[in-house]
Amino acid sequence: MKKLVLIRHAKSDWTNPLLNDFDRPLNKRGLKDAPFMAKLLNKKCLNPDLIISSPSIRTKLTLEYFIKEFKYKESIVFEESIYEAPFENLLRVLSNTDDKYKTIFLIGHNPGLNDLSNFVLNDFKENIPTCGILEIDFDIEFWKDISKENSKLICFEFPKKYI
Structure with missing residues (x-):
């Protein structure tokens, strides 16, 4: 059994139109939502063995809240190929x-x-909003075997669900 938790970065700041997309920080709402969602996920007693993240500023800033909440000290892989990448x-x-x-x-x-x-x-068929979280279980032994046939959605959480 494998578990994948998809986390979309928190809401980013668009106030500086000259800032490169990769370098956008979190906005006020993002700074509020990220710690809230990290706490919510931690209450589910899920502990990651590995975190893979886009290296963009907004994903790194979102990640910091999850690292802090989970007291995570294991491997983090910043993978450039997932920055705004196709699935x-x-x-x-x-x-x-x-x-x-x-x-x-x-x-x-x-x-x-x-x-x-x-x-x-x-x-x-839902849209994953900013700071949205999907928990998916796979009835597999190897990550390469991920498919529709062996997946199960466990939960879908997002900040506005709790407002």
């Missing part, structure tokens, strides 16, 4: 992950996270 890149990264990892947190962007969830879940 095939995300799938490739997961497929090439060492099978010793049972629970992976993947922090990234849309539309890639949405497309990946649509690819591995039969009936999931």
